[in-house]
Amino acid sequence: MENDEVVHVSATVIEHAQRPRNYGKPTLANGHARITGECGDTMEMWVMVRDEVVERASFTTDGCAPSLACGSIATTLAEGKSLEDAASVSQDDIVQALGGLPTEVVHCAALASATLRAACENYAKAVAQRRQPASSSEGAHCGSCTDRSCTAQNRRPNETEEEFAQRQKLEQRLCRIRHKIVVLSGKGGVGKSTVAVNLAVGLAQDGCTVGLLDVDFHGPSVPTMLGLEGQKPYSHDGELIPVERNGVKVLSLGFFLESPDDAVIWRGPMKVGVIRQLLQDGAWGDLDFLVIDCPPGTGDEPLSVFQLLGKVDGAVIVTTPQRVAEIDVRKSITFCRKLSVPVLGVVENMGAFACPHCGKTTAILRDGAGKRIAEEMRIRYLGSIPVDPLVAETSDDGSPIIETYPDSAAGLSLRRTVDEIGRLVAAGASHATCDTEDKQKETHDANRHPHS
Numbered sequence: 001m002e003n004d005e006v007v008h009v010s011a012t013v014i015e016h017a018q019r020p021r022n023y024g025k026p027t028l029a030n031g032h033a034r035i036t037g038e039c040g041d042t043m044e045m046w047v048m049v050r051d052e053v054v055e056r057a058s059f060t061t062d063g064c065a066p067s068l069a070c071g072s073i074a075t076t077l078a079e080g081k082s083l084e085d086a087a088s089v090s091q092d093d094i095v096q097a098l099g100g101l102p103t104e105v106v107h108c109a110a111l112a113s114a115t116l117r118a119a120c121e122n123y124a125k126a127v128a129q130r131r132q133p134a135s136s137s138e139g140a141h142c143g144s145c146t147d148r149s150c151t152a153q154n155r156r157p158n159e160t161e162e163e164f165a166q167r168q169k170l171e172q173r174l175c176r177i178r179h180k181i182v183v184l185s186g187k188g189g190v191g192k193s194t195v196a197v198n199l200a201v202g203l204a205q206d207g208c209t210v211g212l213l214d215v216d217f218h219g220p221s222v223p224t225m226l227g228l229e230g231q232k233p234y235s236h237d238g239e240l241i242p243v244e245r246n247g248v249k250v251l252s253l254g255f256f257l258e259s260p261d262d263a264v265i266w267r268g269p270m271k272v273g274v275i276r277q278l279l280q281d282g283a284w285g286d287l288d289f290l291v292i293d294c295p296p297g298t299g300d301e302p303l304s305v306f307q308l309l310g311k312v313d314g315a316v317i318v319t320t321p322q323r324v325a326e327i328d329v330r331k332s333i334t335f336c337r338k339l340s341v342p343v344l345g346v347v348e349n350m351g352a353f354a355c356p357h358c359g360k361t362t363a364i365l366r367d368g369a370g371k372r373i374a375e376e377m378r379i380r381y382l383g384s385i386p387v388d389p390l391v392a393e394t395s396d397d398g399s400p401i402i403e404t405y406p407d408s409a410a411g412l413s414l415r416r417t418v419d420e421i422g423r424l425v426a427a428g429a430s431h432a433t434c435d436t437e438d439k440q441k442e443t444h445d446a447n448r449h450p451h452s
Contacts, residue, residue: 010099017065020072031123037111070112087120186328191349196293202418220254227398314344345380
């Protein structure tokens with residue numbers, strides 16, 4: 001009589017199968033993959049990558065206990081590793097870390113390895129799309145440009161030689177900037193500059209080359225928020241060299257004021273001239289993103305920015321929950337539409353307050369303006385940033401919360417917003433119809449006419 005073969009399973013396999021680590025869809029991730037293996041099991045993995053390091057990894061699977069164990073150990077192995085090393089976690093690495101696997105379930109380790117690698121590659125592909133070189137190379141000039149659709153190819157009627165030369169110089173700068181995002185608000189004090197600064201820093205954290213232009217002439221707060229007060233750009237060979245901080249090139253009128261108490265008392269033509277000079281003479285180089293922090297409202301500065309930039313990827317509109325801000329934000333959205341500027345979406349700042357002691361959430365201001373605006377104006381809702389004392393603290397200290405306290409409530413909210421904006425721009429979604437427009441319109445119409 002033959003004895004049945006006894007299959008020995010390690011204690012590590014049992015532990016990870018019964019109590020899997022990192023199981024479940026995360027709130028925040030910037031890399032994702034879903035693969036169905038040869039046995040029919042499907043595994044999904046998510047990674048959160050910062051500075052080319054996998055900070056967190058998580059997974060789900062509809063498979064058996066070995067599939068749970070392999071997903072658990074694969075994500076555990078990935079965390080803390082460089083993106084390249086995490087993507088290289090192999091089937092053998094997983095089997096070894098589990099203390100061995102029966103031959104008939106080794107395919108679960110292969111599935112976990114392949115899914116982890118695909119999630120890392122998904123992140124890398126998204127970054128590569130954002131970092132795709134601009135259309136013209138260093139030293140190119142309009143006379144040698146092959147893009148016949150460029151508006152700087154030919155002189156316009158009634159345009160002087162000097163005006164034509166200035167326009168070509170501006171276009172030479174702009175064509176080396178792949179994506180342009182303008183941050184607007186209907187009124188002041190809603191946190192527009194906070195969003196602009198954290199957006200620029202967050203994109204730089206993702207490995208993108210980023211410029212930040214502050215044209216809020218009457219309240220240039222970007223130097224303070226980035227800890228750059230007292231620093232000055234300098235001129236070299238006719239170019240204005242931006243101040244750099246952690247991969248972000250910054251130009252702001254605040255750098256040129258003799259004292260932070262100085263008031264800027266300029267009429268429209270003067271403002272337009274300075275905006276043109278900052279864009280035209282700034283040594284921005286090849287950028288993946290240029291983020292422009294505009295002053296509140298729909299006056300000369302945002303109008304001039306859009307006219308000078310020409311094609312932009314879109315505008316991000318910032319509001320707070322109360323109705324006073326909501327009314328003015330709608331004007332900003334209408335302003336963009338009249339100028340044929342895509343609206344990437346609306347961000348609600350100063351949302352609910354999450355108590356750091358008990359965790360209870362309290363809506364200090366009226367709740368839901370951001371979502372309501374998105375539904376009624378048929379634009380995307382890019383999230384709500386909670387009221388968090390750390391936002392004010394980090395802004396005053398010149399250390400954006402997205403890099404100083406990335407795991408705080410506000411830091412996580414801003415990171416989700418940055419990732420969504422980056423995804424939309426990389427996918428070219430800003431030039432398409434909002435993917436939720438039809439559903440939002442149906443809901444809105446139903447609410448208005450419930451008995452029709």
